Amino acid sequence: MMLMLYQYIGIVIGIIGIIYTFIRFRDSKMSPGMLILWSIIWIVLIVLSIFPETTGYFANLTGIGRGLDVILILGLIGCYYLIFRIYNMIENIEEEITLLVREIALEKANSRKNENTLPEEDE
């Protein structure tokens, strides 16, 4: 079986992806759920690179003309999903920061010795 260049690239990216995912997980920067999800994504990429014909099966299954189109469409949907997740994640972080900032503002005022006098300069 003669592999095309894009297949090699796909395999290499998949392997790098898996290594990176495992390192992130080892360093506790990734949850087990994400480890599984990302591992599947990278393994699918490697499998599809080695056996590109299998995409034809999915193409027939979904009614999308060509195998490559299926991959591209799935990839796009995957990207949007991840962007959505990241967006929500940032939103949550913003909310947490706001909560902290508000707490700090109230706490600082509470900790002042004499409530009726104003704080000394903070700086």
Place this chain on the structure above:
Amino acid sequence: MPVEPLKNQNTPKLFAHVNRDIWIIIPAYNEENIIGDVLKDLFSRGLKLVVIDDGSTDRTYEIAQAILKDNPGRGYLYKHPINRGLGATLKTGIEACLAKGADIMVTFDADGQHNPDDILPVCQPIIDGQADVVIGVRDFNDMPRVKRVSNQLMNIITGIFYGAHVKDSQSGLRAFNRKAALALDVVSREYGISSEIIREIKHKELKMEEVPIETIYTEYALAKGTNLKVGIKILVKMIRDILR
């Protein structure tokens, strides 16, 4: 009770005859040019203030601090270490007021667009026990075109998304009684807070009154507040809240 007593006088203890604990919440972000005058005016009326500096990068905090020093025991200053938006600032203010046992809370913009004479009329329905929340309604005819259109748009959007139809959803001058302040469950960090408050009034079945107020549109105030860009941001946020 007529609203008249407030007019034509500047004597301190103006609110002494109102036997309620009224606190003014002033959210401030980079208002060094005007906040001094606003605070002095409110203090001269014998009001109690809670000022929240939302991470200003100018001298807003220092100016407020100096004025509060001259009025010991009547004003409290809070500082967000970083800017978090109007919604977060109002929440801090309300929380602070509730902790101090406030009876009536009035939100009042620091940019000088509100007339302090309007504070008592806005509180009156609460004092009379007719309302839990009072929204000060600006006269849209007084507004510059862009402001008018964006405010009308926000009223429509608030109506569509929250099913609450009010005359001025984005008004910065509002009064809450304690019950209403405790009931408010708002998450918006930015200007979306105004629409969210309207939603909460409807959802929590709070009694609302709308009282006409004056708006002072200075060049300075015009550059701030709800503009079209902010309006679009609020819209996106509302759509997101619904999808979530």
